[in-house]
Amino acid sequence: MIKRYHYARDVEEALSLLAAYEGRGAVLAGGVDIARGLPREIEGLIDIATAGLSGISAADGGIAIGATTTLEEIRTSGTVRGYLGGFLAEVMEHVANWALRNTATLGGAVVSAHPWADIPTALVALGAEVRWRTEERPERAPIEELYGRPFRAIFRRAVLTEIRLPRWDGDFAFEKIARNAGDIALINCACGLGLDAEGKIAWARVAVGATPFRGTRLPGAEGILAGEKPNPDLFAEAGERAAAEAKIGDDIRASAEWRRRVTPVIVRRALERATLRVTRGQ
Ligand SMILES: Cc1cc2nc3c(=O)[nH]c(=O)nc-3n(C[C@H](O)[C@H](O)[C@H](O)COP(=O)(O)OP(=O)(O)OC[C@H]3O[C@@H](n4cnc5c(N)ncnc54)[C@H](O)[C@@H]3O)c2cc1C
Incomplete structure (x- = not known):
């Protein structure tokens, strides 16, 4: 049960408060997730909204x-609108x-990492790097690697400070199917690709999420695309491969059967739109 609410003036203060709570403290940023409930052991909330961690800047060709x-x-x-044709916007x-x-x-969004959320799917596809601070040192890791670790436990004693998005020579597109515009995804996907001088796919990224599991990349689908010229049959094949490769299941929102049927469709749509954006941008 919450006993105290703190306003951290900076990251150092947030970290020393987290340390003092010995795992019974939690950082609060926007609070929209925390408002839905917290583990019973949390006694202190540490508000970091004014800890100097807001801002967007260009960095190393990315943001x-x-x-x-x-x-x-x-x-x-x-x-953000100038990065990858506004993909993240x-x-x-x-x-x-x-x-x-x-x-x-x-x-x-990175720490709550809901399996149905759109942002993790997009950040995984983009190859985002997550940076954070512990009391001992600054740390960083690709988001895919972070999600392979017990990241929620890590952030009981650490403050996530920044998300870096790399430069890509190509473009991305995002697709989501939900019951209505403001609703949670029944399935989502983010795909990106770049073309070489001959018009062949130099690199491809395919991530599917809300399956109902958190967004992950699908290397088999990516492998089908690399080295080929974009075309409808290729995108259909990559979509089928994505449906076979993704971990897909039932939940309250949709059946596994439905998700398997729509995965090829959203992957194909995202690849087609990403290709259009690349060729228009050239
Ligand atoms: C009604 C609703 C609808 C939503 N719809 C969508 C949607 O359509 N698509 C989508 O992608 N997402 C959706 N989300 C998820 C939403 O994006 C996240 O819940 C939100 O971004 C959490 O941000 P916050 O700042 O409010 O986090 P908080 O509630 O403040 O914190 C969430 C968790 O992260 C930890 N935390 C926060 N910041 C840090 C930090 N800097 N360092 C360490 N730990 C930290 C907190 O301790 C807590 O455990 C939805 C959420 C809700 C509640």
Whole structure:
């Protein structure tokens, strides 16, 4: 049960408060997830909204986004709209509604990492790097690697500070199927590709999420695409491979059977749109 609420002035203060709570403290950013409930053992909330972790900047040809930057700040940022033809801004348009996006933060989305969420799928496809601080040192890891670790336990004693998105010579597209515009995904996917001088696919990224499991890359589908010229049959084959490769199941929102049938469709659509964006941008 919550006994105390703290406002951290900076990351150092947040870290020393987390250390003092010995695992019974939690960082609060936008609070939209925390408002839905917390583990019973949490006694202290450490608000980091004013800890100096908001902002978006160009970095190493890609972009750096501070952990407490809200999803709406990301959606409307000129820097984000200039990155990959506005791919990430497009993803944010699919997230809930304006009121929620105005409070929820990117760091909170990375740590809450709901299996049905759109943001992890997009960040995994993009090869995002997550940066955080512990009391001892700064740390960083590709988001896929972080999700392979007990990341929720890590962030009981650490503060996520920044998400870095790399430069890509190509483009991405995002697809989501939900019951209505503001609803949680029944399935989502993010695909990207780049073309070489001969018009062949130099690299491809395919990630599918809300299956109902958290978004993951599908290397088999990516492998089918690499080295080939984009064409409808190739994208259909990659979609079928994605459906066979993805971990797919039933949940309250959709059946595994339905998800297996729509996965090839959304992967194909995302690949077609990513290709259009690449060829238009050339
Ligand atoms: C009604 C609703 C609809 C949603 N719809 C969508 C959707 O359509 N698509 C989608 O992708 N997502 C969706 N989400 C998920 C949403 O994006 C996340 O819940 C939100 O981004 C969490 O951010 P927050 O800042 O509010 O996190 P908080 O609630 O503040 O924190 C969430 C968790 O992350 C930890 N945390 C937060 N920031 C840090 C940090 N910097 N360092 C360490 N730990 C941290 C907290 O301790 C807590 O455990 C939805 C959520 C809700 C509640």
